Amino acid sequence: MELYHNQVTRLQGPASLRLHHRSFGLYFIAANVDADVTVLDFPSRRRFIREIRKGYDIVGLSFITPNYAKAKEMARLVRLHAPGSVIVLGGHGAAIEGVEDLIDCDHVARGEGIRWMRTFLGQEPAAPIVHPVLPCSEYESIFGVPIPGPTPSVLVPGLGCVNACNFCCTSHFFEKAYVPFLRTGREVFEQCCRIAGARRTPVFSVMDENFLKDHARALDLLAEMEKNRRWFSFYISSSAEAIAAFGIENMVRLGVTMVWIGFESQSADEFAKNAGLDAARLVRDLRRHGVSVLGSAMLCMEHHTPENIGADIDFVVGLNADMIQFMLYTGMPVTRLYEDHKRRGLLKDDLPYEEWHGQNQLNWRHPGFPGGEPKRWLDAAFRRDFEVNSSSIYRMTETAVRGYRTLAAMTSRDACLEARMQQLRRRARLYSHLLPVIERRAVNEKERRRAIALDAEQREILGPIRITERLTRLGARLLAARWDVRLRLLGDRLQPATIVTRYRGGRVR
Numbered sequence: 001m002e003l004y005h006n007q008v009t010r011l012q013g014p015a016s017l018r019l020h021h022r023s024f025g026l027y028f029i030a031a032n033v034d035a036d037v038t039v040l041d042f043p044s045r046r047r048f049i050r051e052i053r054k055g056y057d058i059v060g061l062s063f064i065t066p067n068y069a070k071a072k073e074m075a076r077l078v079r080l081h082a083p084g085s086v087i088v089l090g091g092h093g094a095a096i097e098g099v100e101d102l103i104d105c106d107h108v109a110r111g112e113g114i115r116w117m118r119t120f121l122g123q124e125p126a127a128p129i130v131h132p133v134l135p136c137s138e139y140e141s142i143f144g145v146p147i148p149g150p151t152p153s154v155l156v157p158g159l160g161c162v163n164a165c166n167f168c169c170t171s172h173f174f175e176k177a178y179v180p181f182l183r184t185g186r187e188v189f190e191q192c193c194r195i196a197g198a199r200r201t202p203v204f205s206v207m208d209e210n211f212l213k214d215h216a217r218a219l220d221l222l223a224e225m226e227k228n229r230r231w232f233s234f235y236i237s238s239s240a241e242a243i244a245a246f247g248i249e250n251m252v253r254l255g256v257t258m259v260w261i262g263f264e265s266q267s268a269d270e271f272a273k274n275a276g277l278d279a280a281r282l283v284r285d286l287r288r289h290g291v292s293v294l295g296s297a298m299l300c301m302e303h304h305t306p307e308n309i310g311a312d313i314d315f316v317v318g319l320n321a322d323m324i325q326f327m328l329y330t331g332m333p334v335t336r337l338y339e340d341h342k343r344r345g346l347l348k349d350d351l352p353y354e355e356w357h358g359q360n361q362l363n364w365r366h367p368g369f370p371g372g373e374p375k376r377w378l379d380a381a382f383r384r385d386f387e388v389n390s391s392s393i394y395r396m397t398e399t400a401v402r403g404y405r406t407l408a409a410m411t412s413r414d415a416c417l418e419a420r421m422q423q424l425r426r427r428a429r430l431y432s433h434l435l436p437v438i439e440r441r442a443v444n445e446k447e448r449r450r451a452i453a454l455d456a457e458q459r460e461i462l463g464p465i466r467i468t469e470r471l472t473r474l475g476a477r478l479l480a481a482r483w484d485v486r487l488r489l490l491g492d493r494l495q496p497a498t499i500v501t502r503y504r505g506g507r508v509r
């Protein structure tokens with residue numbers, strides 16, 4: 001249930017960012033039907049059985065392709081313990097070909113689920129959508145040190161993307177169309193005000209594959225924030241071409257803290273979204289303005305060979321983004337890539353769906369990368385990025401300091417830029433308290449020296465460390481030492497506790 005530790009910072013040891021995410025789709029459905037609904041997130045088998053024995057009319061199972069075996073087992077348990085319940089399968093796993101014959105169920109909901117469930121219940125499918133109030137992550141820590149304050153709230157302005165890159169599940173699952181939940185900047189702004197009020201944080205993690213693609217909505221949101229002087233900030237995903245159209249200055253004004261960009265490969269022109277892109281420059285400019293970058297890249301693509309893949313890894317490492325996701329080129333059911341691999345007889349039919357997640361084996365036969373070779377390249381790529389560019393938390397601290405520097409150097413700032421500068425200052429200050437911890441656990445001498453230098457630099461521009469901050473630093477060092485012991489004795493697995501949320505007529509009880 002972790003984004004970073006699964007596929008981004010997983011080889012960064014104690015410096016890996018740890019957080020759990022809920023299964024948002026289920027809450028969206030629960031908040032938008034007129035019925036009594038219980039959402040069980042991360043249930044243990046025992047907890048699941050206890051709940052379904054209550055005899056629900058419908059049990060909806062949300063799963064993605066690699067969770068196939070779990071969904072199958074859960075369906076079996078429903079038949080056994082709640083034979084009167086109707087089983088509905090939904091989420092990306094519903095795209096598995098013939099899933100209705102593979103998992104014992106009554107219905108399969110493909111694509112957007114609110115509309116599907118409302119129709120199934122005989123309710124108005126096109127009624128307005130209520131955005132649930134939810135934390136994006138349950139628990140946030142780094143080096144075992146909890147990140148203070150409330151976690152960001154989740155914001156889902158819409159699903160899918162029109163770009164239809166051949167490998168992209170989300171685009172194909174929603175039929176290459178964008179399914180908006182919030183159509184205008186004003187609607188996004190209103191939801192932000194409501195959710196920020198309830199959760200007491202202005203920070204949002206936006207689950208929208210390509211948030212800046214709807215240029216007009218993003219500009220409209222910025223205008224609303226400026227008019228009302230509410231300075232929300234956002235973690236977003238966007239394609240390079242959408243970022244270029246929106247502009248970096250607008251991103252700073254909008255309060256983009258981090259952007260996830262799919263760079264995919266050095267041969268960027270293969271994807272229209274990256275045509276003519278100077279990726280290194282884009283990353284440099286964003287980071288200079290205080291916007292952290294999570295760049296993603298794919299390994300073992302068709303054009304890769306053991307001879308040329310190293311150059312692609314070097315290219316991605318050379319971008320020096322704050323974080324990198326390396327992922328194996330994997331065609332999931334419903335994508336054009338899957339259809340293509342199937343047509344060419346390349347799919348590994350005997351590979352269980354649990355392995356279709358892009359972090360271990362390829363789900364297709366690539367002549368250059370048999371057996372365990374893909375994993376070897378993946379690990380080497382993550383390791384190289386870590387050794388060359390240091391830990392992601394070091395880089396994020398550097399981005400915040402650089403961003404503050406850039407904004408502070410401007411000769412004039414309006415209210416919006418002034419607010420953004422103050423946010424960057426607070427972020428730089430907060431992250432910098434981990435620099436002594438980074439220094440002690442540095443991956444190499446280069447990172448150790450960088451951490452010391454960055455700490456000195458931030459003190460020079462942000463002022464000396466106050467006494468309370470010294471205590472914070474001491475606390476961070478103690479917690480990090482405790483985490484080292486925990487990792488040694490118990491390993492790095494963090495199992496989320498079950499979360500139960502009960503809704504009555506769309507409202508949380």
Ligand code: B12
Nearest residue numbers: 001002003006022023025060062064065090091092109113
């Ligand atoms: C948040 C997220 C996560 C979270 C998961 C949190 C959780 N508790 O499930 C984290 C970061 C942990 C994560 C991890 C992984 N993820 Co992920 N993740 C996403 C992401 C970015 C957003 C999903 C989301 O919440 N969207 C918002 C909600 C509202 O939309 P939704 O989930 O699609 O739900 C709607 C419909 O699908 C449907 N629906 C969903 N469930 C149900 C259930 C019923 C009964 C019904 C009727 C309808 C229905 O209705 C909902 C409302 O319309 C998507 C990409 C994307 N933008 O969709 C990838 C995505 C789902 N992840 C994916 C993958 C591969 C993974 C990993 C395997 C990656 C990895 N290698 O480690 C891991 C697996 C983790 C695990 N153990 O399950 C793939 C799934 C591909 C596939 N075909 O199965 C996606 C599509 C990304 C991609 N493009 O490749 N992920």
Ligand code: SF4
Nearest residue numbers: 161163164165168209
């Ligand atoms: S731009 Fe990103 S979200 Fe859109 S189709 Fe391509 S990979 Fe998917």
